[in-house]
Amino acid sequence: MDNRKMVDDITSMDEDFAKWYTDIVKKAELVGYTSVKGCMVIRPYGYAIWENMQRILDGMFKETGHENVCMPMFIPESLLNKEKDHVEGFAPEVAWVTHGGSEKLEERLCVRPTSETLFCEHYSQIVHSYRDLPKLYNQWVSVVRWEKTTRPFLRSREFLWQEGHTIHETAQQAIEETEKMLGIYARFCEEVLAMPVIKGKKTESDKFAGAVSTYAIEALMHDGKALQAGTSHYFGDGFARAFDITFSDRQNKKSYPHQTSWGVSTRLIGGIIMTHGDDNGLALPPAVAPIQAVIIPIAVHKGNVIEKARQLEQQLKNIVRVKVDDSDNSPGWKFAQYEMKGVPVRIELGPRDIENNQCVIVTRHNREKTVVSLDDVATVVQQKLKEVHDGLYSKALENRNRRTYDCTTTDQMIDEMTKKGDGFIRAMWCGSEECEAAVKEKTGAGSRCIPFDQVQISDKCVCCGKPAKTMVIWGKAY
């Protein structure tokens, strides 16, 4: 595999991963900074990635019976305050609107950090009978959380996401929904983004504010830090009680419905960067790459290269997202440029190729070159895109496996991370919050989740040595 670094102006990831990340984000033209801290411009190339993600996910939601809606951006303080745990969780990081023009508002409005309260207010108006249930709603919006430290895609003060909010007749149905959506997220990450994830449940201390239980998918980044890639929450009837949402059930008794919410955000783009990127730049999963194949004509002044390149583009354009770069930059410059931007497949077409009715196809993740007859390009390009997807996935999985350690003591946890670097640590836990906090304090690795796929590492808690209840994945997180 040829992974030589050919671009000097990206900081190498081993040298400084954080700097590498910001270099990529800027040089691949994904974002621009603005005069408001933590608020970024998502540039066309970055936004196109998001649009692809959105389109595919939205399709998955619709297939499973969800409908899109749009709630307002403002939440009156009194509404936010209705559910105690929820306010406590979000109040410290909300932005407030206090004036309309120069008039001070009667009641200040917060800019939504998440929309549970708005959905609840609405549900209390439209849900009356079991016949009105379930409501399976979703919205694509931006939300605001006044974070102290910010990083493009990973933590910004305003970010784009989707939030699903559903309301059901029974607890059972709501729990099923919570699990189903977590499954959809996992499938999306693995099959679309080529990003392996671990499905699990969050511990009590790590739950969403106001939830009965929170489920998450956790991914491991190239530097060994964990990224929470998506969450799905079961609310029980807690919100319904706080917001007085009731319905007449099948026995004609007044009853409280059960709710869920679930979301993924543009943070996933950060996940793609840190999962697949390398020292030559971004590497995009083909399914969401704005350009899937770029055609680079070589020696354009000779003969009919441009014309041939255009023909090839026409031939491919109904099959893949393709572009010809006929700018007068040198071929070498273009090679580097499109690798930086993570384009999965490059097609080189020069006079020598045209003579032989062929072209050269290069895959981004391993730089493998294949000479292909111009008659077969369409099928080969499709094969190659699949190869890139699979290649990215197995590379990411390999990294995760290499950085997954089984430990029975906290000293061993520290030891493994010092020797082999950060990663996922699988270790047993007794279930007490004291131990959970102590592990984090001692090792720096917090609980990521209690995976659905349990493995018995030992029978004692990694911290206190008392009988263990569950296996937990620990790690340092973004």
Place this chain on the structure above:
RNA sequence: CGGGGUGUAGCGCAGUUGGUAGCGCGCUUGGUUUGGGACCAAGAUGCCGCAGGUUCGAAUCCUGUCACUCCGACCA
């Protein structure tokens, strides 16, 4: 919110003891090139982050402030 670093041309940086603002890349024009970031020639580009102060004179010294960035704590 604590600790460090950095603000000078679009980007990356230099600027000594306080004395008229520099380099590389990029950009523009013309020509030659083109299979891994091409070359030659001629150009254009500055509120030296911002606000005060010291001084005959400040990118340089002092005070304040803002932004970006990294490392922690908190969070999608």
